[in-house]
Amino acid sequence: xxxxxxxxxxxREIVEILLSNGWDYMRAVLTGVKTGEPQIPTPEALxxxxxxxxxxxxxxxxxxxxxxxxxxxxxxEAFSALQENVPPVAWELIKNVIETxxxxxxxxxxxxxxxEAIAAGSIGQIHQAILANGQQVAIKVLRPGIDKxxxxxxxxxxxxxxxxxxxxxxxxxxxxxxxxxxTNAVQAELDFRQEGRFTDQLRDNLIQSxxxxxxxxxxxxxxWEVSSEKVLVLEWLEGKPLLAAEVECKQEVTTxxxxxxxxxxxxxxxFHADPHPGNIFYLSNxxxxxxxxxxxxxxxxxxxQI
Numbered sequence: 001x002x003x004x005x006x007x008x009x010x011x012r013e014i015v016e017i018l019l020s021n022g023w024d025y026m027r028a029v030l031t032g033v034k035t036g037e038p039q040i041p042t043p044e045a046l047x048x049x050x051x052x053x054x055x056x057x058x059x060x061x062x063x064x065x066x067x068x069x070x071x072x073x074x075x076x077e078a079f080s081a082l083q084e085n086v087p088p089v090a091w092e093l094i095k096n097v098i099e100t101x102x103x104x105x106x107x108x109x110x111x112x113x114x115x116e117a118i119a120a121g122s123i124g125q126i127h128q129a130i131l132a133n134g135q136q137v138a139i140k141v142l143r144p145g146i147d148k149x150x151x152x153x154x155x156x157x158x159x160x161x162x163x164x165x166x167x168x169x170x171x172x173x174x175x176x177x178x179x180x181x182x183t184n185a186v187q188a189e190l191d192f193r194q195e196g197r198f199t200d201q202l203r204d205n206l207i208q209s210x211x212x213x214x215x216x217x218x219x220x221x222x223x224w225e226v227s228s229e230k231v232l233v234l235e236w237l238e239g240k241p242l243l244a245a246e247v248e249c250k251q252e253v254t255t256x257x258x259x260x261x262x263x264x265x266x267x268x269x270x271f272h273a274d275p276h277p278g279n280i281f282y283l284s285n286x287x288x289x290x291x292x293x294x295x296x297x298x299x300x301x302x303x304x305q306i
Contacts, residue, residue: 014156017052021045040167043078050079055086055122056153060182062276063295070173080277088117088125094141101228108132109226113139122146123189123294128236136236137223140192147190154183185273189294192232196222198293199234202264202272211263217256218289237291239283247282256288269304273297 023041041049050061064071065079088094094117099106106113113129118138120126123146127139161179164170188194203219206212221235239245247253257280264271272279274295281289 008152010152011156011159014053014160017049018160021049021052023049040164040170043074046075047078047082050082054153056150056186057157058082059122059186060157060179062278063182063274064178066274066276070178086120086122086125088120089143091115093144094125094127097141097144098139098231101231102226123186124192124232129233131223131226131233135223138220138234138236140232140234142190142192142230150183150186150190154187157183185295191229192227192294193229195292195294196224196227196232198296201270202290202293202296205268205270206260206263209260209263209267211259211267213256216287217260218283218287219293220289220291237281237283237289238285239281239287239289241278242280242282242288243277245282248286253282253288260290265299266304269299269301271297271299 021041022045040046047061050057061079061082065076065082068076071079095106095113095115098113102109109132111130111132111134114127116127117125118128122143124140124142127141129137129139131137157179158176161170161176164175170176199219199222203221206217206219207214218237220237223233223235226233242253261271261275272290272293272295274292275290279290279292281291283289
């Protein structure tokens with residue numbers, strides 16, 4: 001639980017953000033002033049709080065935006081607009097991570113690596129590259145020091161969740177349990193070898209599916225020979241996030257995705273658990289791609305049958 005007497009600099013920062021965005025219930029808790037029924041901030045205020053708290057919390061909001069079973073529509077709509085706007089780590093630091101992980105000179109593996117990140121998120125950032133054999137790839141590199149940040153913010157998020165649990169909202173939607181599931185999932189994302197295995201499993205399941213046309217829905221290949229715990233090298237797929245692309249046939253794409261997730265939920269019991277719009281790409285050749293399999297879920301046979 002939060003305390004005013006024992007605070008880290010990060011904890012004080014979080015408290016200040018909560019107070020500056022008008023969460024009166026939090027102010028009352030911290031000052032010991034009696035208040036009425038505990039309340040959670042409005043959807044827009046809570047979205048603003050998540051943005052100001054940083055990428056780890058934005059990631060939480062993105063995940064929540066895909067859970068209309070847990071949140072009221074107004075919160076789902078507000079969180080759907082969240083995007084991770086994270087400054088990339090300097091190339092020299094990223095280069096050091098890659099060289100340390102693959103243990104050989106970069107020019108023996110890659111013809112070229114673009115030092116400018118094409119995307120940067122809370123866990124890692126992505127650089128476009130060309131392998132020695134001419135294959136275009138995406139290199140996903142773990143942000144240096146992210147393990148300590150995730151550990152610290154996970155602890156603080158637990159404290160926030162315990163406060164929210166005192167509200168009617170928190171009791172209705174099991175906020176503490178949801179927070180625990182989220183932090184465990186993010187901590188698991190810190191090992192890219194697991195993401196690589198999930199990527200392979202999802203691709204294999206969809207290729208074998210009789211519900212999904214695998215010529216139209218793709219999951220990138222993993223290049224295991226140059227991947228590790230902190231570096232994941234994937235097939236390069238040219239396209240744009242689904243909501244930012246000019247989709248030729250929206251009905252066809254909608255049906256394709258519906259069938260793909262039907263397959264994952266009800267047949268395989270293994271599913272992509274973070275399908276926010278930034279992880280679904282519409283490719284230049286008309287295919288649809290599912291990206292970023294760091295967070296997955298599973299359903300046992302009995303649950304699938306129910």
